[in-house]
Each structure stands twice: as structure tokens, then as C-alpha cells.
Amino acid sequence: DAKTTQPNSMESNEEEPVHLPCNHSTISGTDYIHWYRQLPSQGPEYVIHGLTSNVNNRMASLAIAEDRKSSTLILHRATLRDAAVYYCILRGVLGSSNTGKLIFGQGTTLQVKP
Amino acid sequence: DSGVTQTPKHLITATGQRVTLRCSPRSGDLSVYWYQQSLDQGLQFLIQYYNGEERAKGNILERFSAQQFPDLHSELNLSSLELGDSALYFCASSVTGLAGVADTQYFGPGTRLTVL
Numbered sequence: 500d501a502k503t504t505q506p507n508s509m510e511s512n513e514e515e516p517v518h519l520p521c522n523h524s525t526i527s528g529t530d531y532i533h534w535y536r537q538l539p540s541q542g543p544e545y546v547i548h549g550l551t552s553n554v555n556n557r558m559a560s561l562a563i564a565e566d567r568k569s570s571t572l573i574l575h576r577a578t579l580r581d582a583a584v585y586y587c588i589l590r591g592v593l594g595s596s597n598t599g600k601l602i603f604g605q606g607t608t609l610q611v612k613p
Numbered sequence: 614d615s616g617v618t619q620t621p622k623h624l625i626t627a628t629g630q631r632v633t634l635r636c637s638p639r640s641g642d643l644s645v646y647w648y649q650q651s652l653d654q655g656l657q658f659l660i661q662y663y664n665g666e667e668r669a670k671g672n673i674l675e676r677f678s679a680q681q682f683p684d685l686h687s688e689l690n691l692s693s694l695e696l697g698d699s700a701l702y703f704c705a706s707s708v709t710g711l712a713g714v715a716d717t718q719y720f721g722p723g724t725r726l727t728v729l
Contacts, residue, residue, distance in 0.1 A: 535718075537656075541722065541723075542615065542617075542703045542705070542720030542721055542722055542723050543656070543703070543705075543718075543720045544615065544719075544720065545717045545718065545719070548717075586656075590716075599644060599646070599661065599668075599669075599707060599709070599710045599711050599716050599718070600646060600658045600661055600669050600671060601646075601648075601656075601658060601705075601718060602658065603648075603655060603656035603657075603658075604655075605655060
């Protein structure tokens with residue numbers, strides 16, 4: 500499974516945008532980029548995913564570099580409830596690893612200050 | 614609420630004992646995954662079942678086993694427990710169990726296991 504690299508922690512002020520980076524230089528052409536987050540004392544929850552084009556949903560936006568070697572999760576207006584660990588995960592479509600399992604790294608711990 | 618339920622929420626037991634953790638997937642989901650989260654190892658994939666059959670194994674100890682029943686609920690059995698098995702155990706479910714685009718995983722609230 501291809502590896503991702505994320506900063507250990509980031510800070511943001513409430514109601515300001517947050518850009519969470521992820522490097523995945525060994526990404527393959529069929530790997531999707533998924534983001535999950537884990538709020539304190541809860542299980543992980545899906546945030547967003549994409550392949551090549553930028554994606555938006557009600558929770559966040561995902562900006563994917565043209566060479567796909569990096570991506571950025573964008574929270575447009577951080578709230579206190581967005582304080583969580585954010586995981587960037589690559590999920591392949593083809594090959595023997597096509598089982599759907601998630602390989603979590605250490606993620607980025609986001610602190611949101613009031 | 615993800616729609617995935619796990620019981621019990623908390624479990625305290627002694628070393629050497631055996632416990633069973635239970636998971637009910639979201640309605641319509643065929644695949645169930647088990648993950649372990651400890652302070653030193655982070656979130657680790659243990660095992661996956663799809664429609665009753667084992668599909669993938671991760672870092673699961675031989676003392677641990679799982680199964681998925683015809684009604685699609687799953688149980689994770691942990692035996693000969695050691696202090697190091699203390700962790701949060703999460704169950705997740707998804708529709709297909711494949712690494713496809715729409716295969717979002719929905720996680721339960723977890724079972725906190727404490728081995729004394």
C-alpha cells in the first residue's frame with residue numbers, strides 16, 4: 500500500500516479556513532485519495548475522497564495536485580467541532596490489495612482555537 | 614450515528630480470560646472490518662469479512678478470531694488476554710468490501726477493552 504505523509508499537528512482559529520496537506524509521492528494511477536477523521540472518543544468518519552479532480556461536499560473540499568503526488572483537505576470555516584485527527588489514506592482499485600481495508604497512518608491532529 | 618452498533622461499550626477483564634465483541638453493520642452492508650486502536654500502534658486493521666467469508670487479514674494475533682454470521686453481524690473473539698491487548702476495538706461496515714470509489718466505511722463507536 501502506498502504511503503502518505505502528513506504533519507503531526509496543526510492549529511487553526513475558529514471560523515477560519517484550514518488547509519490540511521498530505522503527500523503521497525508513490526501514488527499509483529488507480530489509487531483513490533480518501534480522508535477520514537476521528538473526533539475525540541469516537542470512531543473514524545468518512546470526510547471526502549477523490550481521484551484526479553478537485554471535489555467538494557458538505558463537509559470539506561479536496562484539492563488534488565496535477566501530478567497527484569499531494570493533496571489538501573480544506574475546511575472552509577473551522578468550528579470547535581472540527582477538532583479531530585485527520586487521516587489521508589490511499590485506496591487502490593486494482594491488484595491483490597483490493598479488499599477495501601483502510602491503512603491508517605498517524606494523521607494530523609487539528610486543534611481549533613476559539 | 615453511523616448505523617453501526619457495537620457491544621459492549623466497555624469491557625474490563627483479567628489476563629488469561631476470553632471475551633467476545635459484537636458488531637452489527639449498517640443495513641445493507643455486506644462487509645465488516647475490525648480495527649484495533651492502541652496508544653502506541655494507532656489504528657490497525659485486523660480482519661475483514663464479506664458476506665460471511667473472510668476476505669482479508671491484517672495484523673491479527675493467532676489468539677484472536679472473528680466470524681460473520683448469516684444475518685451479517687460479526688463477532689471478534691479475543692482469548693488468552695494479555696495486558697497489551699487493552700485497546701479500543703472498532704468495527705466498520707461497507708456495502709461491497711472492495712476498494713472501489715463508493716466503498717465508504719462506516720465505523721461504530723468502539724468497544725474499550727481493559728485487561729487487568
